[in-house]
Amino acid sequence: MRRPLARTLTAVAAAALLVPALASCGSDEPAGLVIYSGRNENLVKPLIEKLEKHLGTNVEVRYGDSAELSAQLLEEGDKTEAGLFLSQDAGALGALSKEQRLAPLPKTTLDKVAPAHRGSAGDWTGVSGRVRVLGYHPGKVPTPPSSVHELVKPEWKGKIGFVPTNASFQAFVTGMRVLEGDDAARTWLKGLKANEPKAYENNLKVLDAVDKGEVSLGLLNHYYWYEQVAEKGADKVTAKIHYLPKGDPGGLVNVAGVGILKGADKKQAEYAQKAVDYLLSADSQKYFAEETKEYPLVAGVKTAEGVPPLETLQPPKIDLGKLDSLKQTLAMLQEVGLV
Template identity: 40%
Template sequence: MNHTNDTSRSSTRRRFLRAATAAGIVGMAGCNTPGEGGTATETEAGTETAGDGESPEQIGSGRSPFGDREVGGTSMAEMPDLEGELTLYSGRGEALVGELVGFIEDQYPDLTVRPLYNSAAELVSQLETEGDNSPADVFYSVNAGALGALADRGRTQPLPQEVLEFVPANFRDPDGAWIGTSGRARSVPYNTNTFSNSDIPDGIMAFPETEAFENDIGWAPTYSSFQAFITAMRILEGEEATREWLNGMQELGVSQYGDEFQIARAVADGEIAAGLTNHYYIQRVLARRGTGAPLETAFTQNDAGAVFNVAGACVLDTASDDTLAANFVRHLLSAEAQDYFARTTFEYPLVPEVEPIGRLPTIDELNPPDDLDLSQLSDLETTIELLRDTGVL
């Protein structure tokens, strides 16, 4: 490795260590296998990079506004060493997770990680084309749908139980094919100069009939999280009811945006009064502008509008060293990695001992639909056809 790369990796390590030290990360003795109790982007169609619609102002904005804190969980120092070469196909963008991947690699002198960054959908397609000849060991996805698609095609191998037990059962595949590493809740950003929390319906199906939203609410239908939300609506409410909802929202005068960060900013600016986004876009705007911005978060209850989706990882059937691959996934569940997700992306950590950052309810206080298996969200093709048929796309 040349001097330039060594310098870059050392800089990455220093940046990451500063964040980890500020967080007061502590490894909890005897917690290598946490139990199942407790709490349980990218244009998301792209690869979570500023060039894909993400403003640079949000990258890394979660690190400083909320002060130091102590973080529980299992530190990387308590995990098995990593040694060998590992090819990572990442549907999470380098701008958001490259620093974490580099930090993990930097901890182990005999580890080489070869990441390939692209959209999750394109990487799934690439894996399908490569078949048994794929060099990939681990697939890291921005959503559970892509992980479920690979599992359905028999392209994964089960993770060890000691890895699966890091997160509650509802955030991993029932058969152990994949595990969530961080989470995002569907939410409703609203402008506090226009609405109070009680003004926001607690059922997503009521939105097209809410006259207060007329010409004053936004969505981003090209986003994969929005499409997963509509997929959940199809599963929970049926295709005809979903069609009627999409038509009703258009009749209401919903405004279309290129990405969900734009929606959160538009709500804070008073351009629109409410929107449909993942929760962390709201927190990023607040981190940038201060908690005095007229922007708050509402959540619907036990329906498609309250879906809690996860970014996650799996070991592929082509992994040359499945033990190394599984232990790399384990490192994504370390105290350092979980705090990184909370501070850098404002996502929900999935390891119960690590709390989220920002003005957010805990995972236990959210009310996602009880009867939805996240693996079911892999059927995006039917959803895209419906969005096109209704004129949304």
């Protein structure tokens, strides 16, 4: 399945103007569960349809940008219609957790996912994971860099592709800020800017540019490469990907996750809890692994063929809930002239 284009997060300041549409999976009956989803409809619709059958009630979904929906939920407070928030990004869930807008999840639910992939306050959990990697052209880069910090060296000038408006790139920069501090992150961004990286509309175009040799390296998420290989065949994809070792910030593991909104009525809260558990079921986890090439986060569910198991990677250790400072990241990207 080809992943829909990631939406930019640069409209956070306009979140109050967001008026997303409600999409019903069933009949005109009143919704038993209302979900605000930062994940694209084309991506999760098959799961939502299965969820509706599993719950035995009508499910309505409000689709939009994760950061914008998070901001809207903060504005709505206890008056929100939503019972469940399905986010593309851990930072949007962290923002709600920080303001105590999420209900605690039971230990039996939390224990299905490793602590590194859920909120430290116990009020949200990841449901699928993705890893930042370097895409590279083997004919131009025989040995890929061992750290994202090497990308500011002069030899990479004009040879790097990236998507500065992409949510995952911005989450990676936020992660660098959390791990190494604002000054270090700002210095790295200035070095990247000085190397004149080529900006693309989305990650697929970055991967295509690497594949064609337009750029030598690309910053992207792992699943884009595996989806291209699945679609075209390994012999038709020239580009390779490199997982960064030793806790490098460029190897961030981020998650899509869910949280139950405080203020939901008792019945909707019950449906929301059942929905969380369904998204952590073997059926849903296999969907993420096999259809989108993401990482399943529940033990016992294997990754897609060829995708290295999550436990074999060396990502940076970070509280994903701290990826909530997106506005500061956007301000820094604007300051150095990358957006």
